[in-house]
Amino acid sequence: xxxxxxxxxxxxxxxxxYCATMAIFDVAESGVVDxxxxxxxxxxPFDRVRLLRDxxxxxxxxxxxxxxxxxxxKASGLQVISWVEGTVDDLLALFxxxxxxxxxxxxxxxGPDFFPMKRMTEH
Amino acid sequence: xxxxxxxxxxxxxxxxxxxxxxxxxxxxxxxxVADGVFTVDTEWRITSFNRAAERITGVPVEKAIGKRCxxxxxSDLCEHACPIRETLDTGSEVIDRAARILNRQGGxxxxxxxSAILRSEDGTLLGAVExxxxxxxxxxxxxxxxxxxxxxxxxGKSEAFQKIFAILPDIADSESTVLIEGPxxxxxxxxxxxxxxxSPRKKGPYVVVNCGTLPPNLFESELFGYLKGxxxxxxxxxxxxxxxxxxxxxxxxxxxxxxxxxxVKLLRLLQEREYHPLGSVDTHKADVRVVAATNxxxxxxxxxxxxxxxxxxxxxxxxxSIPPLSDRRQDIPFLxxxxxxRFNRRRGKRIQGVTPAVMEVxxxxxxxxxxxELENIIEYCFVLCRNGFIDVRHLPDDLNPEAETAEAPVSxxxxxxxxxxxxxxxxxxxxxxxxxxxxTAEDLRISRTTLWRKMKKHGIAFHP
Numbered sequence: 367x368x369x370x371x372x373x374x375x376x377x378x379x380x381x382x383x384y385c386a387t388m389a390i391f392d393v394a395e396s397g398v399v400d401x402x403x404x405x406x407x408x409x410x411p412f413d414r415v416r417l418l419r420d421x422x423x424x425x426x427x428x429x430x431x432x433x434x435x436x437x438x439x440k441a442s443g444l445q446v447i448s449w450v451e452g453t454v455d456d457l458l459a460l461f462x463x464x465x466x467x468x469x470x471x472x473x474x475x476x477g478p479d480f481f482p483m484k485r486m487t488e489h
Numbered sequence: 490x491x492x493x494x495x496x497x498x499x500x501x502x503x504x505x506x507x508x509x510x511x512x513x514x515x516x517x518x519x520x521x522v523a524d525g526v527f528t529v530d531t532e533w534r535i536t537s538f539n540r541a542a543e544r545i546t547g548v549p550v551e552k553a554i555g556k557r558c559x560x561x562x563x564s565d566l567c568e569h570a571c572p573i574r575e576t577l578d579t580g581s582e583v584i585d586r587a588a589r590i591l592n593r594q595g596g597x598x599x600x601x602x603x604s605a606i607l608r609s610e611d612g613t614l615l616g617a618v619e620x621x622x623x624x625x626x627x628x629x630x631x632x633x634x635x636x637x638x639x640x641x642x643x644x645g646k647s648e649a650f651q652k653i654f655a656i657l658p659d660i661a662d663s664e665s666t667v668l669i670e671g672p673x674x675x676x677x678x679x680x681x682x683x684x685x686x687x688s689p690r691k692k693g694p695y696v697v698v699n700c701g702t703l704p705p706n707l708f709e710s711e712l713f714g715y716l717k718g719x720x721x722x723x724x725x726x727x728x729x730x731x732x733x734x735x736x737x738x739x740x741x742x743x744x745x746x747x748x749x750x751x752x753v754k755l756l757r758l759l760q761e762r763e764y765h766p767l768g769s770v771d772t773h774k775a776d777v778r779v780v781a782a783t784n785x786x787x788x789x790x791x792x793x794x795x796x797x798x799x800x801x802x803x804x805x806x807x808x809x810s811i812p813p814l815s816d817r818r819q820d821i822p823f824l825x826x827x828x829x830x831r832f833n834r835r836r837g838k839r840i841q842g843v844t845p846a847v848m849e850v851x852x853x854x855x856x857x858x859x860x861x862e863l864e865n866i867i868e869y870c871f872v873l874c875r876n877g878f879i880d881v882r883h884l885p886d887d888l889n890p891e892a893e894t895a896e897a898p899v900s901x902x903x904x905x906x907x908x909x910x911x912x913x914x915x916x917x918x919x920x921x922x923x924x925x926x927x928x929t930a931e932d933l934r935i936s937r938t939t940l941w942r943k944m945k946k947h948g949i950a951f952h953p
Contacts, residue, residue, distance in 0.1 A: 374559070374567070374568050379567075379568065380559040380560065380562065380563040380564065380567045380568075381563050381564070381565060381567070381591060383565070383591075383597075384564075384565040384567075384568065384589075385568065386568055386569065410687075412657070412658040412661055412662070412687060415658045416658050416659075416662070419658075429560075429563060430563030430591035431591070431595065432591060432595050432596070432597050432641065433594070433595030433596065434595075434640065434641045434643075436595065437646070437651065437654060438654050438655070438657065438658070440651075441651040441652070441654040441655040442655050442658075443655075449593075451560050471560075
């Protein structure tokens with residue numbers, strides 16, 4: 367499964383439309399097995415939708431997103447978990463556990479013990 | 490000086506207030522201002538948030554306090570051009586910087602932002618203050634004047650629209666000719682404009698040609714232009730619409746009304762991407778993207794021999810079919826909400842919505858004029874409704890169940906059979922033409938004025 371998260375440093379970016387980096391993760395039951403960060407030059411939201419489709423992303427986890435683009439992603443067959451807050455790692459860990467829902471707000475200082483997650487770098 | 494005249498100076502009230510009173514004074518002032526105001530500490534965590542900030546962002550104060558400002562504002566400036574970061578880093582003020590934020594309803598709100606540093610009396614850095622002004626009304630007016638619509642202005646949650654949305658990114662990015670089919674008032678031109686505004690040609694011109702109103706003998710000169718001396722009245726060169734649309738998009742509206750003799754001329758343009766202005770021996774390359782729209786069923790016109798099949802296939806490279814609003818009633822509440830927000834901004838009103846009774850009337854109404862008719866109904870209601878919710882008494886008479894009851898006693902009585910038959914015929918032809926009065930008049934072989942007079946006489950509603 368491929369999961370995309372627009373990121374701002376370690377946290378989820380505030381806006382899907384304006385984020386500068388789109389992180390795409392290959393996720394297995396055991397955890398994250400691969401990760402690529404795509405720097406985004408274009409400010410055109412349609413380019414982001416095309417990127418996610420081209421990369422065969424299944425799920426987008428994001429902070430703020432315009433309702434129109436959320437509908438557009440869903441119409442393209444992607445699952446969207448929107449308006450979440452927290453670090454990318456914590457949100458991803460919660461997603462793998464099947465507990466991440468739209469509107470989830472995680473504090474930034476959960477710590478590694480709160481969401482233990484195997485990362486590619488730990489293998 | 491003003492105190493000498495008995496008028497307190499602006500600082501005077503603060504002199505008599507203690508610390509608690511002073512805090513309440515500022516809280517009252519901030520609560521009353523129309524601009525959003527909030528303060529942050531040195532960690533960008535929100536420490537105060539006024540009422541206007543709640544209204545513009547859609548985030549209640551209790552949810553905002555303690556959060557990082559980027560978690561509340563979702564602004565395009567957050568990542569690279571945060572005014573507060575700039576203020577805290579440089580100590581200088583940021584004034585009226587244009588930005589966009591996302592509100593909690595998923596809407597994009599244009600704002601202008603200013604920020605300044607906050608220090609205590611002894612000079613200790615406390616954080617920063619940011620003020621922001623909602624520019625939605627200004628932006629809406631500007632976009633209406635310039636017709637800068639984008640796909641974001643298209644309201645549609647129905648399955649039919651979701652299918653259109655799914656292919657929009659590819660359509661916008663391509664150079665292919667697009668044919669938009671849909672009944673009158675369903676938003677074909679909005680989609681055509683949005684296709685242009687999101688395409689790589691968006692910086693080029695967008696030129697509209699209404700094929701239904703252009704006389705056949707003028708079609709060629711209007712579309713291709715002419716050179717001085719090409720015909721008796723050609724006193725000087727005149728560029729055609731294709732030349733005017735160079736590098737941009739040519740929108741051919743009502744393409745189904747194009748007479749057969751002009752269809753072949755358009756076919757040559759689409760096939761060869763070349764044209765000859767009248768009187769010119771040179772061939773001109775046409776660097777335009779063609780988007781066409783029609784409220785007629787072109788494929789059935791082709792089978793009837795009224796529209797060239799080769800032209801149809803050239804036009805329908807990408808075909809978008811917009812269903813009538815009666816086939817996607819689940820979109821009606823979203824459209825009502827959209828129009829109420831638009832008219833609130835345009836008229837400076839604060840109407841909150843429609844009552845359940847009005848919603849029921851509108852959901853049951855056949856809406857032959859589609860989205861445009863719904864927009865006109867809401868606009869009518871805005872004339873009568875001052876604030877609060879639009880009620881049935883604000884609806885046009887033909888939709889108002891109360892008005893029907895009130896008018897019943899003064900009804901002139903049953904129509905004579907001949908008149909009744911005439912009224913029925915007009916209604917039937919009008920419905921078959923989806924409310925289009927020009928085509929109804931044409932089918933009935935009467936003038937539009939006569940049709941209008943007869944509709945008025947028989948009390949037939951004037952849907953757009």
